[in-house]
Amino acid sequence: MSGPMIEVVNLTKRYDGVLAVDQISFTIAQGEIVGYLGPNGAGKSTTVKMLTGILRPTEGTIVIDGLDLLKDPIEVKRRIGYVPETGGIYESLTAYEYLQLVGRLYHLPEEVLDHRIEEFLKLFGLEAVMHERLSSYSKGMKQKVLLSAALLHNPKVLFLDEPLTGLDAHSALLLKELLRRLAAEGKTIFYCSHILDVVERTCTRVIIIHKGRIVADGTVEQLKELTRQGTLEDIFKQLTYSSDIEELAQAFARSILEMEG
Amino acid sequence: MRHRLLALLERIARRLELDPHQYWHLLRISLLLDFRRQSALSSGQSTPSALLTTCLVYGIFSLLFALFTFRVLDLFHYSLIFLSYSMLMIAFIVLSEFGATIVSPDDYEILGHRPITSRTYFAVKLSNLLFYILLIGSALNVFPALLGAFSESAERLFPLVYFPVALLACLFSAMLVVLLYGALLRVINYEKFKDALVYVQIVFSFVVFFGYQVLLRAMPYWEQAAQTGSRRALLIVPPGWFAGLVQVGLGRWERDFVLWAGWGMLMTGFLVSAGLRSFSLDYSLHLARLRAATAERRRAQPLFRRRIARALEWLLARSPEERAAFYFVGRMLRRDRMLKLRLYPALGFPIAFIGLGILEKSLTDPFLPSKKFPSAAFFTVLVGPLLILNFQALLPYSPEHAAAWLFRVAPVRDLVRFFTGVRKAFLVSLLLPLFLLIGVVLSWFWTPWHAFLHAALGFALSYIFLGIAFLFYRGGFPFSLEPVKMTQTRQMTLAFLSLPLFGLFFFLLYVLYKHPGWPFVAMGLFLLLGWILNRAADQRNARATRIQHELEGGLSEWLEEPS
Numbered sequence: 001m002s003g004p005m006i007e008v009v010n011l012t013k014r015y016d017g018v019l020a021v022d023q024i025s026f027t028i029a030q031g032e033i034v035g036y037l038g039p040n041g042a043g044k045s046t047t048v049k050m051l052t053g054i055l056r057p058t059e060g061t062i063v064i065d066g067l068d069l070l071k072d073p074i075e076v077k078r079r080i081g082y083v084p085e086t087g088g089i090y091e092s093l094t095a096y097e098y099l100q101l102v103g104r105l106y107h108l109p110e111e112v113l114d115h116r117i118e119e120f121l122k123l124f125g126l127e128a129v130m131h132e133r134l135s136s137y138s139k140g141m142k143q144k145v146l147l148s149a150a151l152l153h154n155p156k157v158l159f160l161d162e163p164l165t166g167l168d169a170h171s172a173l174l175l176k177e178l179l180r181r182l183a184a185e186g187k188t189i190f191y192c193s194h195i196l197d198v199v200e201r202t203c204t205r206v207i208i209i210h211k212g213r214i215v216a217d218g219t220v221e222q223l224k225e226l227t228r229q230g231t232l233e234d235i236f237k238q239l240t241y242s243s244d245i246e247e248l249a250q251a252f253a254r255s256i257l258e259m260e261g
Numbered sequence: 262m263r264h265r266l267l268a269l270l271e272r273i274a275r276r277l278e279l280d281p282h283q284y285w286h287l288l289r290i291s292l293l294l295d296f297r298r299q300s301a302l303s304s305g306q307s308t309p310s311a312l313l314t315t316c317l318v319y320g321i322f323s324l325l326f327a328l329f330t331f332r333v334l335d336l337f338h339y340s341l342i343f344l345s346y347s348m349l350m351i352a353f354i355v356l357s358e359f360g361a362t363i364v365s366p367d368d369y370e371i372l373g374h375r376p377i378t379s380r381t382y383f384a385v386k387l388s389n390l391l392f393y394i395l396l397i398g399s400a401l402n403v404f405p406a407l408l409g410a411f412s413e414s415a416e417r418l419f420p421l422v423y424f425p426v427a428l429l430a431c432l433f434s435a436m437l438v439v440l441l442y443g444a445l446l447r448v449i450n451y452e453k454f455k456d457a458l459v460y461v462q463i464v465f466s467f468v469v470f471f472g473y474q475v476l477l478r479a480m481p482y483w484e485q486a487a488q489t490g491s492r493r494a495l496l497i498v499p500p501g502w503f504a505g506l507v508q509v510g511l512g513r514w515e516r517d518f519v520l521w522a523g524w525g526m527l528m529t530g531f532l533v534s535a536g537l538r539s540f541s542l543d544y545s546l547h548l549a550r551l552r553a554a555t556a557e558r559r560r561a562q563p564l565f566r567r568r569i570a571r572a573l574e575w576l577l578a579r580s581p582e583e584r585a586a587f588y589f590v591g592r593m594l595r596r597d598r599m600l601k602l603r604l605y606p607a608l609g610f611p612i613a614f615i616g617l618g619i620l621e622k623s624l625t626d627p628f629l630p631s632k633k634f635p636s637a638a639f640f641t642v643l644v645g646p647l648l649i650l651n652f653q654a655l656l657p658y659s660p661e662h663a664a665a666w667l668f669r670v671a672p673v674r675d676l677v678r679f680f681t682g683v684r685k686a687f688l689v690s691l692l693l694p695l696f697l698l699i700g701v702v703l704s705w706f707w708t709p710w711h712a713f714l715h716a717a718l719g720f721a722l723s724y725i726f727l728g729i730a731f732l733f734y735r736g737g738f739p740f741s742l743e744p745v746k747m748t749q750t751r752q753m754t755l756a757f758l759s760l761p762l763f764g765l766f767f768f769l770l771y772v773l774y775k776h777p778g779w780p781f782v783a784m785g786l787f788l789l790l791g792w793i794l795n796r797a798a799d800q801r802n803a804r805a806t807r808i809q810h811e812l813e814g815g816l817s818e819w820l821e822e823p824s
Contacts, residue, residue: 054373077376088371092297093290104286105375133297 003066005030005157005188006051011060013046020046022212023060028205030156033179033189035199038209039240044192045085047209048161051190052082065156078106081150085161085192088146091135095126095145098134099152106153113152120148124171139166147175158182161192176202200232210240278380287377287385292392312393316400319350324404331408339412340423340507343405344500347427348434349468350401351394355438356462363390363442383544390435398431399424422510429529430503436532459598463605502528577689578682582675586682587689590739593659594690599744603655604691607647611699614640619706626707627715627774638715639767641699645692645723646763649730652687657736658744665741669810676803683739684727684795692727696720718773718780721787722766728794737806 004027013021021043028034038044049055051062053073062069069076090098096117103113121127124144134142143166150158160179164172179189179202193199199206200220208216208223216223216239220232229235274281323343330339363386372382402424409419445457502525508518578584593600618624618637627635659665673679700709700716707715736742773779 049373052374054369074376074378077374080374082374084370090290090294090371092294097290097293101286101290102375105283105372105377107282 004028004063005032005065006190007061007063008051009061011047011050011062012058013043013050013055014058019212021050021057021209024209024212024214025060026207026214026217028188028190030188031183031186032205033183033191033203035203035206036190036192036209037194037196037199037206037236042209042240043212044209045161048082048159048190048192052080052159053077078153079155080157080159081153081155082159083143083146083150083161083163085165089134089142092133094131094133095121095137095148096130098145099149102149103152108153116152117148120151123174124148140168140171143167144171155187157188157190159190159192162194163191164193164195164198172198196232196236206232208236208239215239278378279384280378280381283377283381284384284388287372287381288388291385291389295389312396316396319397320400320404323401324408327405327408331405331412334412336409336412336414336416336419336511337504337508339405339409340426341500341504343402344427344430344503344507345498347398347401348430348500348503351398351431351434352438352465354397355390355394355435356465363387363439379544386544387439390439391432394431394435395428398428401431402427416511418511419507423507426503426506426510429506430500433499433503433525433529433532436529440532455598459602462602499525499528573689577685580675580678582673583678583682583685586679586739587686588682590683590686591690593740594686597659597661597740599658599660600655604648604651607644607651608695610644610647611641611695611702614643615702624706626711627771628707628711634771638703639770641703642696642715642719642722643763644695644699645719646726646766648691648695649687649723649727652691653730653734656683656734656739657742659740659742660744662741662743665738668738668741676806677799680731680799680802680806681795684731684799688724688727692720692723696723714780718770718784718787721784721791722770724791725787725794726766728791728796728798731798732794732801734798734802735805737809 006026006028008027009025011021011024012019024043024047036044036047046055050057051064051069053069053076056070064076065079067076067079090101093101099117099120100113103117108116117130118127121130124147126141126144129137129141134145137145143163147163150160163175167175176198179191183189183204191199191203203220205219206216206223207214216226216235218226223232223235224230227235227238229238271281274284323346326346327343330342334342406420406424406427409423410417412419441461442458445454445461502521505518505521506525508515509522574584574588578587594604595601614637615624618641621637623633623635624637625631625633625635627638696716696719699719700713703712703715706712769783773783
């Protein structure tokens with residue numbers, strides 16, 4: 001295997017003086033599925049947006065497939081696919097029109113594009129509604145269209161920000177299996193999520209970020225050994241929460257019951 | 262031949278860092294999205310597209326304006342007037358409707374990670390804007406161009422020369438605003454940018470309100486200057502450059518005309534090339550920066566002020582529904598940028614008329630006998646109905662419309678009271694302080710007693726007008742619909758067509774003021790009539806909103822599965 005597919009060095013992002021991502025560095029090899037975990041506001045989405053060229057880092061370098069993202073953003077963007085956490089879709093278009101637009105932006109030949117659109121929509125069970133506007137789709141259906149759009153141009157690297165949001169059980173299983181297959185074929189997958197058990201089962205490596213800094217990086221087994229915890233959930237709790245979660249939940253429930261009483 | 266031409270165009274585009282393939286598809290989709298959003302909004306109704314209605318109304322306005330002037334003015338001043346009107350209107354429309362077209366980080370969220378160059382992306386946005394500008398510019402100028410051919414000097418070539426120059430002037434005007442966006446973007450973050458833009462837009466709208474009045478009054482001076490041959494001052498007025506270009510196009514190669522035309526072309530060239538080149542290069546970078554900017558943390562209100570505000574709410578809005586609507590609409594009037602932007606420029610109206618009244622010495626006390634009709638005094642209180650028209654047209658729309666599911670889910674039992682709260686918020690937050698202020702300002706010029714009585718009568722008439730306007734309200738819950746390009750302009754333009762009704766109000770006031778004692782009786786009657794109309798409007802709106810809600814199938818549209 002040649003050099004790393006993703007190489008991030010001292011990546012930092014400041015928003016009007018607030019430090020969102022603080023000097024993070026990591027490398028990801030081709031074919032790896034890396035889970036990127038962290039509590040709300042830890043800097044996960046900011047990292048993904050910097051890696052996909054949506055946000056410009058305050059400091060640091062990002063190299064994807066040997067190309068510097070800051071110096072050659074268009075070439076890097078041709079090589080990546082991205083599924084955003086929210087929004088990211090023109091709801092007045094039909095699924096077919098949206099995917100057609102995306103394919104054309106990547107200069108896919110029309111016959112290839114048509115074939116792929118039909119194939120993807122069939123795979124996700126959307127072929128019957130492909131000519132209906134996305135505004136009439138459910139959250140899960142939109143998510144399937146976004147996944148199709150991310151894979152349409154056969155990218156080398158896939159960035160997924162909470163990709164299972166709204167998906168039904170069958171589609172979630174399908175996606176997890178699809179990710180494994182894609183990784184086996186050499187695609188690199190950067191998987192950003194809150195759902196710890198999915199990450200535990202799907203990812204070959206886990207990076208945990210807290211308050212903008214990486215607090216853990218390794219396979220689930222390595223992390224379990226290091227933290228002496230039984231599950232990824234326990235590891236996550238130990239690394240990212242300072243107060244006792246059970247106690248907090250108990251106090252909250254008590255205050256709701258008091259209001260009722 | 263065709264292939265060679267296409268190849269050449271493609272080479273030029275690529276040199277400019279434009280991807281013609283992406284450009285074409287993105288532009289097609291952006292226009293398709295605009296039209297679909299408009300038709301989605303008007304689905305189920307027989308209303309034609311907002312853009313077409315706006316063009317039609319502007320076309321009719323300029324036709325009427327041209328009919329009044331084409332036999333009176335010489336071709337130079339005729340061109341000057343219509344070019345000024347078009348340029349001001351275009352700048353106003355770009356400022357109020359198209360800010361989001363040029364500077365919107367939301368779109369960037371969808372396309373930011375795709376391999377699109379800054380230039381291609383900017384070219385798409387600019388072309389989308391120009392499409393609308395050319396349509397509206399044509400509507401504004403087609404009738405003046407045609408009628409110009411039958412003017413005093415009867416130049417048959419006039420339409421052929423004037424029309425393209427007018428479109429060029431509209432382009433100049435739009436570009437100037439785009440550059441203003443660019444300059445603002447470079448210096449401040451998004452939240453500050455949005456605030457700054459609102460204030461720039463409000464100031465500009467003041468200029469538009471003032472501009473009309475100044476323009477009409479400045480015409481005699483210009484004509485005088487034209488006769489004495491000292492027209493150099495027009496070099497600082499962009500419509501003057503383009504009016505000069507029209508004259509040169511008609512073959513009048515006078516030194517001044519050539520000077521203005523040359524200066525105009527030079528400035529347009531400078532604006533398009535130098536300005537836009539730098540903006541387009543960093544366009545994506547700016548949008549990314551906007552996307553990244555976080556809202557500034559605002560300090561919480563002091564406890565004392567919060568207590569006073571709460572006591573006021575309890576006093577003015579007795580039921581929980583009324584209080585909720587009162588609080589919500591009151592806060593939106595203070596914080597919603599779109600609402601502020603569209604509503605507050607109307608405040609330029611009293612300022613303009615008081616200013617002009619002082620300058621022309623026509624701000625006379627309407628209660629005192631005078632040979633002259635005290636027009637400035639009456640125009641000043643016209644701000645009430647103007648604000649009401651704008652508020653009624655804007656109330657259904659908000660960029661935060663998606664949050665309106667709350668009203669459909671919350672158990673709002675008394676919708677009548679809810680709508681009462683909406684109106685009260687407008688009355689208390691905006692209308693009442695405004696008329697108090699008018700009273701204070703007029704006290705400097707008249708007996709304070711007369712000043713406040715005039716302001717109070719203006720308020721009472723506005724109260725009646727509020728009831729009438731809300732009887733025609735069709736928007737449902739406040740801030741529950743997505744703002745769509747040109748829709749608000751269309752609604753406001755249509756609402757402005759009801760302005761002749763104000764003539765009746767003026768006449769009524771004028772008659773009342775001539776009889777001592779009558780104003781007090783009238784005030785009581787106005788307030789009673791206003792109360793009845795407002796109450797009827799609340800009931801009608803509550804009924805209509807409930808029916809609309811039931812027709813929509815209650816909560817179905819908010820559920821996750823397709824409806």
